[in-house]
Amino acid sequence: MTAAPTISARVRLRLPLALAAPVWRAAAQAAARPNILMIAVDDLNTDLGCYGHAQVLSPNVDALARRGIRFDRAFCQYPVCNPSRTSLLSGRYPESTGILENTTNPRAHMPDAVFLPEFLRRNGYFTGRVGKIYHDGMDGPNDWDVSLNPRPEAGPGRQGEGRNLTGGKFAFFQWRAAEGGDEDQPDGMIAAEAVRLVEQKREKPWFLAVGLRKPHDPYIAPKKYFEPYPLDRIAGPPGPANDEDDIPAAAYPPVRHGLGPLEAREYKRAYFACITFMDAQVGKVMAALERSGQASRTLVVFFGDHGLHLGEHGWWNKVTLFGRSARVPMMVAGPPVSRPGRVCRRPVELLSLYPSFAEWTGLRPPAGLQGASLMPLVRDPDAAWSRAAYTVVTRGKGLGRCLHDERFRYTEWPGGEVELYDHDSDPHEYRNLRDDAAYARVRRELANRLRESTTAAKPAR
Numbered sequence: 001m002t003a004a005p006t007i008s009a010r011v012r013l014r015l016p017l018a019l020a021a022p023v024w025r026a027a028a029q030a031a032a033r034p035n036i037l038m039i040a041v042d043d044l045n046t047d048l049g050c051y052g053h054a055q056v057l058s059p060n061v062d063a064l065a066r067r068g069i070r071f072d073r074a075f076c077q078y079p080v081c082n083p084s085r086t087s088l089l090s091g092r093y094p095e096s097t098g099i100l101e102n103t104t105n106p107r108a109h110m111p112d113a114v115f116l117p118e119f120l121r122r123n124g125y126f127t128g129r130v131g132k133i134y135h136d137g138m139d140g141p142n143d144w145d146v147s148l149n150p151r152p153e154a155g156p157g158r159q160g161e162g163r164n165l166t167g168g169k170f171a172f173f174q175w176r177a178a179e180g181g182d183e184d185q186p187d188g189m190i191a192a193e194a195v196r197l198v199e200q201k202r203e204k205p206w207f208l209a210v211g212l213r214k215p216h217d218p219y220i221a222p223k224k225y226f227e228p229y230p231l232d233r234i235a236g237p238p239g240p241a242n243d244e245d246d247i248p249a250a251a252y253p254p255v256r257h258g259l260g261p262l263e264a265r266e267y268k269r270a271y272f273a274c275i276t277f278m279d280a281q282v283g284k285v286m287a288a289l290e291r292s293g294q295a296s297r298t299l300v301v302f303f304g305d306h307g308l309h310l311g312e313h314g315w316w317n318k319v320t321l322f323g324r325s326a327r328v329p330m331m332v333a334g335p336p337v338s339r340p341g342r343v344c345r346r347p348v349e350l351l352s353l354y355p356s357f358a359e360w361t362g363l364r365p366p367a368g369l370q371g372a373s374l375m376p377l378v379r380d381p382d383a384a385w386s387r388a389a390y391t392v393v394t395r396g397k398g399l400g401r402c403l404h405d406e407r408f409r410y411t412e413w414p415g416g417e418v419e420l421y422d423h424d425s426d427p428h429e430y431r432n433l434r435d436d437a438a439y440a441r442v443r444r445e446l447a448n449r450l451r452e453s454t455t456a457a458k459p460a461r
């Protein structure tokens with residue numbers, strides 16, 4: 001499928017042997033390059049066992065964290081599917097991609113950008129995608145050798161106990177404890193295809209991108225995944241019900257929908273069930289990688305594209321800069337990890353995956369990438385790290401912008417409102433320290449850093 005063999009043949013015919021030799025070497029090097037298994041999960045917040053959640057069952061993701069490095073302060077660049085994924089796949093901040101919502105094609109403002117899958121494919125990789133990697137339907141024409149998006153047509157996955165929680169305008173908040181097994185659901189089918197792709201023998205090194213759709217709503221999973229979560233064991237959100245004295249209105253979405261006490265518990269139970277269902281699919285893919293004998297030359301990366309509120313700050317979705325929405329789970333496992341099971345507390349960004357993969361594969365990345373490779377932290381989670389994590393979200397005609405460093409979140413909104421939270425003492429962000437004299441210096445320093453980050457996030461000229 002790739003053009004590489006044709007070009008090689010043409011070059012060999014035209015050039016003297018001495019000049020042609022590097023072409024042969026390049027082909028041999030391509031064959032020796034290592035693999036990448038990237039597992040992207042839709043709308044997954046950090047409610048996982050390995051992130052300290054006491055109730056959610058995620059044994060396979062927890063096992064991945066034990067064999068890799070778990071990033072405790074990883075953040076998306078925009079807390080909505082398409083802007084986040086476009087940033088990650090282009091290696092650029094949303095203010096450079098120009099993609100700030102779900103309907104515009106990632107390439108609309110970047111016709112010359114080489115996105116991550118195409119970059120690897122141009123360099124001799126087999127590239128395979130199963131499920132949701134780009135926001136749906138927006139994959140590029142040169143990205144994939146194999147591109148699969150399995151979905152069941154009908155069957156027992158559409159039956160079972162369920163309910164529409166919100167009705168009307170927000171009818172997408174539904175849950176269903178479905179009849180049937182894993183492969184009656186899209187994620188079960190995605191995992192089965194991913195297993196087949198991992199098991200296939202191929203000459204080329206490979207990049208396999210597996211995009212699991214749960215726990216994105218509607219919250220549908222086979223009913224066995226609901227059983228560990230009895231409704232009467234589901235707790236309400238932490239913190240005060242009304243926290244708006246301290247926090248500017250811009251921090252919240254313009255339209256908010258609430259859930260009654262019973263609906264709130266149903267929502268959380270169904271989200272947790274979908275996490276456990278997703279986790280089981282991760283287990284299948286990881287088991288296939290082990291069986292295939294390729295784990296020793298494969299980097300495994302797992303992440304959520306952004307987080308999700310489960311009632312915290314009175315909200316049940318994403319699109320905020322609160323940690324519930326901007327923070328993501330991320331872990332990296334594979335040969336560069338010398339001491340598995342460690343936790344990295346450096347603030348890191350999803351858009352760093354592109355330059356990380358370039359470093360791991362030994363390929364020179366294209367111009368225009370704005371993130372820093374995470375490989376120094378994968379090798380040593382305590383390595384020196386000067387960056388903060390930068391996330392933006394649209395409010396009205398402007399952008400709210402925030403920085404996470406190793407301890408604080410600092411945010412500026414278009415109307416001039418400011419937020420400052422100290423995660424050491426206030427991890428759920430209920431006490432805005434913007435006017436606290438004890439934090440005046442921190443606020444000043446972070447304001448300066450935010451200005452620098454905003455400049456760095458603009459398109460390169």
Ligand SMILES: [Ca+2]
Binds near residue numbers: 042216306
């Ligand atoms: Ca998403």
